[in-house]
Amino acid sequence: MINLEHIVKRFYVGKPNELEILHGIDLKVYEGEFVSIVGASGSGKTTLMNLIGILDRPTEGEYFLDDVDVCHAPDRELSHIRNKKIGFVFQTYNLISRTSALKNVELPMLYAGIDRKTRRARAKELLQLVDMEERMQHTPDELSGGQKQRVAIARALVNHPAILLADEPTGALDSVTGRKIMDLFHKLHKEQGITIVLITHSNELAEETQRIITLKDGEIIGERKGSISCC
Template identity: 70%
Template sequence: MQMQPIIDMQGIVKRYYIGKPNELEILHGIDLQVYPGEFVAIVGESGSGKSTLMNIIGALDRPTEGSYTLDGVDITRAKDKELSVIRNRKIGFVFQTFNLIGRTSALKNVELPMLYAGVPARQRTQRAKELLEMVNMTERARHQPNELSGGQKQRVAIARALVNQPALLLADEPTGALDSATSRTVMDIFHQLHARGMTIVLITHSQELAAECERILTLRDGRFVGERKGAGRSAAV
């Protein structure tokens, strides 16, 4: 039996209306399949369409044309309320800017997606503590974001992304605001997650980070222009 892709995009086009008769087309017929357990990098320079594609993969935006199925769910047909549930339950987001809530402890930040999912309080706290331990942030669980370094914030963000056991971890320039040593720590966590079977899509402009993934797709001017194998974790050694 052939394995079904977690991400299955066919002919994805994205246009923005900028006034009659002009339309701005950002993505031009994207085909993308990502299978369970893969660690895939989408790499491209600024203006290549990475952010637009990331928003569609993450169900934060809809394509103008084409079809997109995420873990068996037809995203292009889902209603807005359904998309919100899909984002919370099927996708774990890790952003360059961390997106943590200020004046809220690391522990409560990690608990938040479970609160939206209706998980009981005791279970939320236990799960959040386990994930903070996994990313070596137990001692900082009661600290607020302004009391954490950039690398610590990103580790909290990774823990938060995992709380609902998503089918996909979507990381958008996750080391862009970090120094090289801290970036290494974050990438090591991704490798650990991948080794446990997590499906990861890394959006990046860094060829060095992309080389650590299993498969590298190059996006240029809204089109995939190349695909190659990465060195995987050996590239980090």
């Protein structure tokens, strides 16, 4: 499903302060896998996630998503692929503060041109899935960190993505709440077969996935099996 070949990412290209963050990354993620990318702060994890999620393009190398060459596709096509295939979950939630949980979840469907009745039904369905049905009319300011993250996960799922990218999704949460979020990821993976890529600095969380990719200083330095079985 995800195939990165010899990926290099530089910033300030051609300038005296040119900075290379990723150095020749080769990575495959197969359909239905639960994979973690683990590394210390500054290892290049978020840069790699932005490339996998087509939020940015590599400086060199090739990236094929479901056999589509996304490195050379026009921006409009990339926007369509991103909206239909990929759901994002961020450490900082990225919710609109003055808008209800329900409307936050509806928002990606609005951009996709889905009618109001369908949007509302789908948003309610997903808020029920993440145990937030009783808080759907509350704004993010009225929710705890764990509740905000549940809303963010519901929003990430609205367009039936094949891939869920989670960037430090428990990093801002206490251990008990973080445990609940990880349990939710396991439920989604097991029951819906979603491909999940978890970006984390925590080796403990990484161990809960099927395959662990270790990133250091912009290079993959190791790969090993996690504690959950494949398929």
